Amino acid sequence: MPQTRALTTPIGRRILPYAMLSPAVIVTLVIVFLPMLQAMWMSLHDYVLFRPKSFDFVGLDNFTKALADPVFWISLRHTVLWIALTVPAQMLLGLITALLLNQQFPWRGLARALVIIPWALPSVVIALMWVWIYDSNFGVLNDFLLRLNLISHSIPWLADPDTALYAIVLTLTWQGFPFFAVMILAGMQAIPSSYYEAAAIDGASSMRQFWHITLPGISGVLLTATLLRVIWVANSIDVIFVMTGGGPGYTTYTLPLYAFIKARTGLDYGYGSALAVCFTILLLGFVILYLRRAGKNIG
Amino acid sequence: MMVRNRSLIRRLLTVDLPMLAVLAFTLAPYLWMALTSITEKSRLFTEGPSLAGATLANYTRLFNTVGFGTNLIDSFIVAGGTVIVGLSLSVTAAYAFSRFRFRGRRLMMLQFLLVNMFPLVLLILPLFILMKTLGLVDTYLALIIANSTVAIPFSVWMMTSYIDAIPRSLDEAAMTDGCTRLGALRRVILPLCMPGIIATAVYIFITAWNEYLYALTLGGRNVKTITVAIQTLIGEYEVEWGLLTAGGIIGAMPATVMFLFVQKRLIAGMTQGAVKG
Numbered sequence: 001m002p003q004t005r006a007l008t009t010p011i012g013r014r015i016l017p018y019a020m021l022s023p024a025v026i027v028t029l030v031i032v033f034l035p036m037l038q039a040m041w042m043s044l045h046d047y048v049l050f051r052p053k054s055f056d057f058v059g060l061d062n063f064t065k066a067l068a069d070p071v072f073w074i075s076l077r078h079t080v081l082w083i084a085l086t087v088p089a090q091m092l093l094g095l096i097t098a099l100l101l102n103q104q105f106p107w108r109g110l111a112r113a114l115v116i117i118p119w120a121l122p123s124v125v126i127a128l129m130w131v132w133i134y135d136s137n138f139g140v141l142n143d144f145l146l147r148l149n150l151i152s153h154s155i156p157w158l159a160d161p162d163t164a165l166y167a168i169v170l171t172l173t174w175q176g177f178p179f180f181a182v183m184i185l186a187g188m189q190a191i192p193s194s195y196y197e198a199a200a201i202d203g204a205s206s207m208r209q210f211w212h213i214t215l216p217g218i219s220g221v222l223l224t225a226t227l228l229r230v231i232w233v234a235n236s237i238d239v240i241f242v243m244t245g246g247g248p249g250y251t252t253y254t255l256p257l258y259a260f261i262k263a264r265t266g267l268d269y270g271y272g273s274a275l276a277v278c279f280t281i282l283l284l285g286f287v288i289l290y291l292r293r294a295g296k297n298i299g
Numbered sequence: 300m301m302v303r304n305r306s307l308i309r310r311l312l313t314v315d316l317p318m319l320a321v322l323a324f325t326l327a328p329y330l331w332m333a334l335t336s337i338t339e340k341s342r343l344f345t346e347g348p349s350l351a352g353a354t355l356a357n358y359t360r361l362f363n364t365v366g367f368g369t370n371l372i373d374s375f376i377v378a379g380g381t382v383i384v385g386l387s388l389s390v391t392a393a394y395a396f397s398r399f400r401f402r403g404r405r406l407m408m409l410q411f412l413l414v415n416m417f418p419l420v421l422l423i424l425p426l427f428i429l430m431k432t433l434g435l436v437d438t439y440l441a442l443i444i445a446n447s448t449v450a451i452p453f454s455v456w457m458m459t460s461y462i463d464a465i466p467r468s469l470d471e472a473a474m475t476d477g478c479t480r481l482g483a484l485r486r487v488i489l490p491l492c493m494p495g496i497i498a499t500a501v502y503i504f505i506t507a508w509n510e511y512l513y514a515l516t517l518g519g520r521n522v523k524t525i526t527v528a529i530q531t532l533i534g535e536y537e538v539e540w541g542l543l544t545a546g547g548i549i550g551a552m553p554a555t556v557m558f559l560f561v562q563k564r565l566i567a568g569m570t571q572g573a574v575k576g
Contacts, residue, residue, distance in 0.1 A: 028411070036417065042428070117558075122511065174324070260423070
């Protein structure tokens with residue numbers, strides 16, 4: 001049936017959807033997919049910006065160079081650590097916030113509006129205010145901990161190699177947990193209240209209700225949000241770039257940051273692109289998982 | 300009465316108090332920044348930020364000496380331009396995705412989703428080379444194009460979900476009355492999803508306003524957005540925290556205010572897809 005209809009519909013109507021799509025599709029092809037192909041092409045070349053004339057094909061040399069580069073492995077380790085700490089912290093805090101926002105209390109609307117603020121702030125501003133909070137001489141964090149006698153002397157949170165990465169993880173957690181809260185809350189509100197009523201009649205405690213109704217009900221949202229967050233957290237380099245620029249030493253380098261710095265300050269676009277391509281390949285698994293989930297929803 | 304009182308106390312302890320704690324964590328850094336920005340320079344390092352003797356000196360200095368005004372204008376042009384490009388290219392595409400079933404639809408929708416997942420570093424390096432070749436580095440156009448790489452896919456998805464919510468029978472009624480497809484889109488669908496269009500526009504504006512790495516790489520002396528200006532401040536006025544935090548407040552202001560206005564609709568559109576999953 002659809003086939004015969006397709007044959008009988010006038011050609012104008014059959015190409016209409018494609019005509020309507022073409023502006024957006026063509027522009028994205030030109031400004032996204034072509035440059036990406038170019039990045040892959042660059043990664044196979046020896047291309048340093050201060051020698052623009054030389055663009056020598058070197059095959060996979062940049063990639064083998066990366067595998068032998070200790071900074072590559074340091075950055076990769078940080079990327080994994082960074083995701084493994086930030087995303088669960090964001091999720092846990094987001095879950096708690098969503099559970100609270102799902103209760104009945106008079107100022108719920110206000111609380112929900114205010115909780116999302118970090119999400120709307122520019123990352124540069126976020127970086128700036130946390131650098132001020134962490135400041136070793138006048139920062140409020142040191143002041144606070146000193147007064148509580150939790151530490152005996154000021155700690156230069158961002159300049160100390162042992163704490164810098166964790167300080168940034170806290171900042172990113174602060175930035176990203178509202179996203180989880182909002183997503184999880186939407187998931188919770190989609191659970192029919194009759195489930196809870198039935199459970200209450202059967203005498204289930206609120207803890208049991210959480211384990212057997214809420215958690216299964218939000219598992220889908222939780223997975224989707226986690227995948228999205230892993231991808232975004234992995235990609236986000238602006239906060240680190242402003243807060244520490246990767247330092248002290250290489251202690252806050254992540255893989256995309258390394259690629260960016262290589263190209264920006266080292267002007268080594270060939271090697272930078274190769275690092276970016278490596279990172280993309282590593283991330284691809286999560287992207288595919290996410291796309292599969294999203295693809296199921298397309299009606 | 301007793302029971303009601305007890306349940307009220309219970310609610311205060313289990314809901315209101317923890318919620319306040321979460322909000323304190325959320326807002327404290329922001330409020331601390333605001334407080335620092337209005338503290339007098341001489342007091343800041345002796346007594347710390349305080350409301351006593353509040354001053355706007357840092358803000359006036361920001362505009363008079365540092366020249367934040369031009370940075371604000373640059374950010375407005377870039378963000379506004381991105382909104383126009385993003386919306387105008389995506390409306391017809393979103394309509395097609397919502398109303399037609401055609402070969403390749405799924406694939407194309409996923410393609411738009413995929414674009415937003417790709418690492419920015421992979422794109423920023425070739426875009427810089429491209430802009431350099433075209434002589435567009437340090438122009439508004441370069442930044443608008445770069446921001447559109449995010450804005451177009453996002454607004455295609457958002458608009459598709461908003462148009463999906465409008466019944467098809469309305470298009471059909473308009474077409475029975477003699478409208479063409481595009482006429483129905485323009486006269487019936489667009490006015491009806493105006494709130495959705497506004498929410499999408501605001502989101503694009505905020506993302507473009509907040510964007511930093513493209514602005515740093517593709518901007519320069521002529522086009523310097525607010526985010527880059529703030530970052531430059533950090534380098535130049537390292538210990539002048541009053542001035543720096545004032546810059547932070549100004550930079551965050553438009554996004555925060557606009558976001559509070561449209562947050563409900565925006566969140567509805569963004570979470571819809573995820574809830575179904």
